[in-house]
Amino acid sequence: MTQRKRTSNTQSxxxxxxxxxxxxxxxxxxxxxxxQPSTTQVQRGLEKLTPAQxxxxxxxxxxxxxVKDQKKIPVRRADLVKHVVKEYRNIYPEIMKRAARIxxxxxxxxxxxxxxxxHMYILINKLETVEGASPITNxxxxxxxxxxxxxxxxxxxxxxxxENLIWKTLxxxxxxxxxxxxxxxxVKKVVTDEFVRQRYLEYTRIPHTxxxxxxxHWGQRAEVEVSxxxxxxxxxxxxxxx
Amino acid sequence: xxxxxxxxxxEAPRQNATAGQRKSDQSDGxxxxxxxxxxxxxxxxxxxxxxxxxRSKYRELIQSVQQNREDMLSPSNNKLTEVLEExxxxxxxxxxxxxxxxxxxxxxxxxxLGKEKASQLAAEGAAFDPPAFTEHLLSYMGLNRLxxxxxxxxxxxxxxxxxxxxxxxVAQRAESCxxxxxxxxxxxxxxHAEPPPPKQRMERQRKAPGKEVKRIMPTQLKKMGGSHxxxxxxxxxxxxxxxxxYYQDDPTSPISYYEFVIDPKSFSxxxxxxxxxxxxxxDGLARIYLDNYKLPxxxxxxxxxxxxxxxxxxxxxxxSISPKQWKELIEGYDIRVTMxxxxxxxxx
Numbered sequence: 072m073t074q075r076k077r078t079s080n081t082q083s084x085x086x087x088x089x090x091x092x093x094x095x096x097x098x099x100x101x102x103x104x105x106x107q108p109s110t111t112q113v114q115r116g117l118e119k120l121t122p123a124q125x126x127x128x129x130x131x132x133x134x135x136x137x138v139k140d141q142k143k144i145p146v147r148r149a150d151l152v153k154h155v156v157k158e159y160r161n162i163y164p165e166i167m168k169r170a171a172r173i174x175x176x177x178x179x180x181x182x183x184x185x186x187x188x189x190h191m192y193i194l195i196n197k198l199e200t201v202e203g204a205s206p207i208t209n210x211x212x213x214x215x216x217x218x219x220x221x222x223x224x225x226x227x228x229x230x231x232x233x234e235n236l237i238w239k240t241l242x243x244x245x246x247x248x249x250x251x252x253x254x255x256x257x258v259k260k261v262v263t264d265e266f267v268r269q270r271y272l273e274y275t276r277i278p279h280t281x282x283x284x285x286x287x288h289w290g291q292r293a294e295v296e297v298s299x300x301x302x303x304x305x306x307x308x309x310x311x312x313x
Numbered sequence: 314x315x316x317x318x319x320x321x322x323x324e325a326p327r328q329n330a331t332a333g334q335r336k337s338d339q340s341d342g343x344x345x346x347x348x349x350x351x352x353x354x355x356x357x358x359x360x361x362x363x364x365x366x367x368r369s370k371y372r373e374l375i376q377s378v379q380q381n382r383e384d385m386l387s388p389s390n391n392k393l394t395e396v397l398e399e400x401x402x403x404x405x406x407x408x409x410x411x412x413x414x415x416x417x418x419x420x421x422x423x424x425x426l427g428k429e430k431a432s433q434l435a436a437e438g439a440a441f442d443p444p445a446f447t448e449h450l451l452s453y454m455g456l457n458r459l460x461x462x463x464x465x466x467x468x469x470x471x472x473x474x475x476x477x478x479x480x481x482x483v484a485q486r487a488e489s490c491x492x493x494x495x496x497x498x499x500x501x502x503x504x505h506a507e508p509p510p511p512k513q514r515m516e517r518q519r520k521a522p523g524k525e526v527k528r529i530m531p532t533q534l535k536k537m538g539g540s541h542x543x544x545x546x547x548x549x550x551x552x553x554x555x556x557x558x559y560y561q562d563d564p565t566s567p568i569s570y571y572e573f574v575i576d577p578k579s580f581s582x583x584x585x586x587x588x589x590x591x592x593x594x595x596d597g598l599a600r601i602y603l604d605n606y607k608l609p610x611x612x613x614x615x616x617x618x619x620x621x622x623x624x625x626x627x628x629x630x631x632x633s634i635s636p637k638q639w640k641e642l643i644e645g646y647d648i649r650v651t652m653x654x655x656x657x658x659x660x661x
Contacts, residue, residue: 141498143493143496178494180494194494195493197492211481211485211488213481213484215484215488215491216484219483219487223446224443235383239443243447244447245475277425278425280379295492296491296492297490298490305487308486
């Protein structure tokens, strides 16, 4: 995100992904020039609006989050302001505060800013998962199993692992990075692109390596979502079976 | 000697180092780094060939570190230390900044590697063995350890195949480790209020006529059932009445069975009479006996004589009559008039 900011700094009219000039400049405005309104500004803004209008806007923000969360990709503040908040940006902090309360009290979810610098938000569950609590068993996503393996290896290796060890471990589990897997498809893409975009993993380049090698860390989402003690418990279970 | 050599090196920091190293070279007698003798000392600084040689050796070292990274990281060997020792030796002959820059680059690469190797050592104490973990996990997933025999499994991979739900099993258990927010999806489809009401109306209309039909049925059936039973019973009683009447008229004269039952005008009536008479006999209300001429006769049983069916010996016989026999009997007995009046009751 910082890189994109830099390009928008230098080239104001030409953006690779934007369709028109004016829209591009507006995007920059949203991103760079959006400064948190002060409390007095917020107060003044609230006075001019009816409570119903503020509630409506808050509800829209909540819906936006819920739909965006389907893919587990973090919500950027810039997107939120541009698409939902729009002209209500002067009371943005108040809207966010109310939205957070709605998530907390109505849905049992926590809205967390995982990246304070780039202002990205995710939703996580406030409650611990209890076995057998829900009579409805949602269909399981096998990618979670894959993610669990990678996270546990990183964890046991002290928090950082070279990518080769991960590929080797997966190969032992019959998941070959070079081949198309019948369950996961392009495994490398899932691990290095999807999981990274969801902020479950961090895939960074090791400096001074030729050819380029990368290493894995736990991502920001994993840090808040995943319970390390539960991972250990599961690993213990796996071993006891022998 | 020393002073002469000391005069060669013009750069002050290098002086002591090179002087010291050259001293050891001299004393050793054989140089591992450079094969130059004392006479070529002065040329070393300026000889471009030698400079190039040193630079290429540095580049070689850098490449070897980068290419054999995994190998160098392995704690089982000291390859990294050897590289550093090589670099040390090369450094003795470094004069110009170009070689120094290469030396610096090599230092960066090796120190990175050194840091990784050190972190590896630190983790060794945790004793986490990824291959063992994967073995256990494969068992958890339900690996079928059958050897196909046809496909060659590459060395290092577990033999066998995983069931299709293997990863689902892991995912199911792993999901409880995540405090993920459940994803929100719109429910599919919508409700239409239109169709149901018309259907209900149709059903109600059909039900009404159905009930009436049922009511009619039972009454009809009752009549039918009653008429049959009553007819038989009445008939049997009537015949008994006739029998008794005839017997009372003349108790001594036996009534011929055939004369009693046969109706000269109707064969079917005759058969009915036989049928009804058999009821009387079955119930013990009449008896058939053979008279002096060995011809069957029928007589009613006195009230007192009626016994329970159990004590007397039961005799059974099947009476049959054909139209031909019927005619012969009529002629033989000369029956003109039926003894049992045909009743007017006919099944409707």
